Amino acid sequence: MAGQVYGGCYAVIDEQVRFYEENGFVQLPDVLNAEEVAALRRALDVAIEDRKRLQENWGPRGDEGYTKVFLQMVNVWERYAAFEEYVLSPRIGEIARRLTRSSHVRLWHDQALIKYPKDSKATAWHQDKVYWPMQENGALSCWMALDDVTVENGCMWFIPGSHKLGPLNPVDLGNAGDADLLQMLPLGGRESARPHIAEMKAGSCTFHNGLTFHYAGPNTTDHPRRAMVTIFMPAGTHYMPLEHIVGDRGHLREGEEFHGPLFPVVSRRDDQ
Ligand SMILES: O=C(O)CCC(=O)C(=O)O
Numbered sequence: 001m002a003g004q005v006y007g008g009c010y011a012v013i014d015e016q017v018r019f020y021e022e023n024g025f026v027q028l029p030d031v032l033n034a035e036e037v038a039a040l041r042r043a044l045d046v047a048i049e050d051r052k053r054l055q056e057n058w059g060p061r062g063d064e065g066y067t068k069v070f071l072q073m074v075n076v077w078e079r080y081a082a083f084e085e086y087v088l089s090p091r092i093g094e095i096a097r098r099l100t101r102s103s104h105v106r107l108w109h110d111q112a113l114i115k116y117p118k119d120s121k122a123t124a125w126h127q128d129k130v131y132w133p134m135q136e137n138g139a140l141s142c143w144m145a146l147d148d149v150t151v152e153n154g155c156m157w158f159i160p161g162s163h164k165l166g167p168l169n170p171v172d173l174g175n176a177g178d179a180d181l182l183q184m185l186p187l188g189g190r191e192s193a194r195p196h197i198a199e200m201k202a203g204s205c206t207f208h209n210g211l212t213f214h215y216a217g218p219n220t221t222d223h224p225r226r227a228m229v230t231i232f233m234p235a236g237t238h239y240m241p242l243e244h245i246v247g248d249r250g251h252l253r254e255g256e257e258f259h260g261p262l263f264p265v266v267s268r269r270d271d272q
Pocket of ligand 1: 113123128143214227
């Protein structure tokens with residue numbers, strides 16, 4: 001049953017909410033404990049083995065450029081109880097609800113992202129929202145580190161305040177090449193952009209707004225870098241037709257508010 005573990009509350013203080021609003025991301029230490037991280041790592045090992053054995057593609061594309069960026073497995077919460085427990089957990093969902101000051105948040109989708117070592121490519125600078133079929137801009141991602149993450153193994157980088165630029169052009173993540181896309185931002189280039197480099201311990205996470213520019217370097221270590229991403233939509237998010245890796249799951253009409261069991265409410269304000 002979802003909700004029995006990963007319970008309890010992670011106390012987000014007002015200053016962190018304001019930081020998120022101002023900068024478009026926030027870094028939160030020790031959201032999961034060591035046992036919880038270990039359970040997710042075990043579940044991920046099983047999922048990776050199943051994927052290999054079944055020769056299924058649970059991600060978007062098998063092209064080489066993309067797989068060097070990361071192995072991506074979407075909506076693992078629907079296949080494994082251990083991920084369902086985590087992805088639908090009130091602890092994580094409530095942080096998303098607090099950060100968006102929303103009456104409730106729904107799940108958009110989850111994804112395990114594994115950046116394998118050797119011949120690894122950077123995740124190019126991009127905004128997520130431009131790939132999402134949503135009219136509004138408020139959706140956000142929780143990027144949970146399942147390994148200690150550093151510059152060397154591909155931790156996340158964020159450009160503070162870049163969510164205020166609004167949606168810019170999508171980037172082909174598999175084939176973005178080495179071009180410094182950041183130079184193209186109307187921020188005056190990398191020098192003035194001053195990225196925040198989110199090195200952190202396993203069990204710590206970042207939340208970032210779908211419009212915040214972010215990046216992760218190549219994994220130059222000898223071990224995989226494992227992360228679990230959960231994407232939430234605040235109340236009042238409406239569907240906008242757009243091709244997306246999870247497909248047209250909900251069969252929603254243009255302008256319809258996201259609803260239904262494929263996009264479950266993960267956290268709701270007490271008075272709702
Ligand atoms: O983990 C990565 O390499 C990138 C993750 C990312 O782009 C995201 O979670 O939006």
